[in-house]
Amino acid sequence: MKAAVWVAVEKIKLVERDIPTLRNYEVLVKSRAVGVCGTDIHIFTGQYPGLNPPRVLGHEACGEIAKIGSDVTNVDIGDRVVVDPILWCGTCSFCKKGQYNLCTLNGGKRLIGYSQDGAYAEFFASPATNLHRITGNISFEEAALVDTLACPINAISKIKFNLNETVIVIGAGSAGLLFIQLAKLKGAQTIVVVEPNEFRRNTSTKMGADHVFDPSRSDFIETIKHVLPEDEIIVIEAAGTSESARLSLELASKQSTVVQYGYVSDSFVDGFDLGKVVLQELRVVGSVGYTAWNYKEALSLIESNRINVKPLITHTFNLEQIHEAFQLVHMQHDNVIKAVISQ
Ligand SMILES: [Zn+2]
Ligand SMILES: [Zn+2]
CATH class of the missing domain: 3.90.180.10 (Medium-chain alcohol dehydrogenases, catalytic domain)
Structure with missing residues (x-):
């Protein structure tokens, strides 16, 4: 053969x-x-x-x-x-x-x-x-x-979904695009995608994302905050870079759940704000396979x-x-x- x-x-x-x-x-x-x-x-x-x-x-x-x-x-x-x-x-x-x-x-x-x-x-x-x-x-x-x-099913099965959930997906590769569809199936109200590649942003919209953002734009943080509620969002990190891992924590509001799905090969992320995890009662969830x-x-x-x-x-x-x-x-x-x- x-x-x-x-x-x-x-x-x-x-x-x-x-x-x-x-x-x-x-x-x-x-x-x-x-x-x-x-x-x-x-x-x-x-x-x-x-x-x-x-x-x-x-x-x-x-x-x-x-x-x-x-x-x-x-x-x-x-x-x-x-x-x-x-x-x-x-x-x-x-x-x-x-x-x-x-x-x-x-x-x-x-x-x-x-x-x-x-x-x-x-x-x-x-x-x-x-x-x-x-x-x-x-x-x-x-x-x-x-x-x-x-793999995304395993990750999503570890978190609780509310009916009016806002979900942020960071990274719209194959996993991210599937997270969008799974979040929809779970009844998420608003799905927000962060992705630098235009083709992937467009595909995200086709898959059901309500808002897409390009993180390379200088006004990115300011504009994304307009569509995020004050508390309890689900942030799914599906890009697997140190920057996106930091970003997932930055975008999390009080009592949010952060799902670290992407595998960051240099897994010690500088600037990871453990104080925020404590003071804002964040939940950080990992998932493998x-x-x-x-x-x-x-x-x-x-x-x-x-x-x-x-x-x-x-x-x-x-x-x-x-x-x-x-x-x-x-x-x-x-x-x-x-x-x-x-x-
Ligand atoms: Zn594989
Ligand atoms: Zn065994």
């Missing part, structure tokens, strides 16, 4: 490989669409510690079952499936609560497309327990975004058309073009929001 192997920093090589052999509890999935994730790019560019080449990346995966292991009973050959990539131990205290995203096994870094070969290949192996059958009439490209949606339940919810929201992921898929590539796809996402060229490798 063809496989795109990450062989060195900024190098992916398309090679011929044997089809993976299955363990009794695994299935062989014919890879049909894979979302290019920020984590893939971090690994590709050598900014992700702990993983060394060679490795077939690709964890935002879906496809058709080509073969099943001898103990597998929950799915069958030909089924269309999405693959929850998190490999969990089932015995630690987090797994026992169903919170596989916090599994302590191997520091929680066991993932298809990370600790074992992933979906940027014609076929890949997965434990059968990680599969969810696609029953709705959705494309594989849409199915590849189940992972992308499951998703549980199997969040994953199932994400699939169901896409299948039932309550969340529209199509406008997020700005680019599709085939496996031979994977280098081009990675460079595009890495450089953030051509207004890319989400690139999908489709086979």
Whole structure:
């Protein structure tokens, strides 16, 4: 089979490989669409510690079952499936609560497309327990975004929504655009988006944002404050930079909830106003990955058309073009929001 192997920093090589052999509890999935994730790019560019080449990346995966292991009973050959990539131990205290995203096994870094070969290949192996059958009439490209949606669902499930809620989303990349739609579903009254890129601001409006702001404008802080209530807003930081983390706290009014969703690689943010957290009774909430339940919810929201992921898929590539796809996402060229490798 063809496989795109990450062989060195900024190098992916398309090679011929044997089809993976299955363990009794695994299935062989014919890879049909894979979302290019920020984590893939971090690994590709050598900014992700702990993983060394060679490795077939690709964890935002879906496809058709080509073969099943001898103990597998929950799915069958030909089924269309999405693959929850998190490999969990089932015995630690987090797994026992169903919170596989916090599994302590191997520091929680066991993932298809990370600790074992992933979906940027014609076929890949997965434990059968990680599969969810696609029953709705959705494309594989849409199915590849189940992972992308499951993460914001986990974050949003941690916070309380009032019926007259004002929600600020900082950063309108794929997660931010999904936060807009999820906030709408949760019944938010006003959704405010902060995003420097014009294309993303326009897409935010299409997704249901009521107000969009460009943070690079000098009158930004003054104008955004006109649309914010005095108290209790939800601020979602989905850009993952130190500046946006600082901004999320600056925009929070008394008794607001700040959701730190973006992962700031230099996670010590200078100027973080802990005094404000105390004096204004802020709640700061973190969120990482998703549980199997969040994953199932994400699939169901896409299948039932309550969340529209199509406008997020700005680019599709085939496996031979994977280098081009990675460079595009890495450089953030051509207004890319989400690139999908489709086979
Ligand atoms: Zn991902
Ligand atoms: Zn565990």
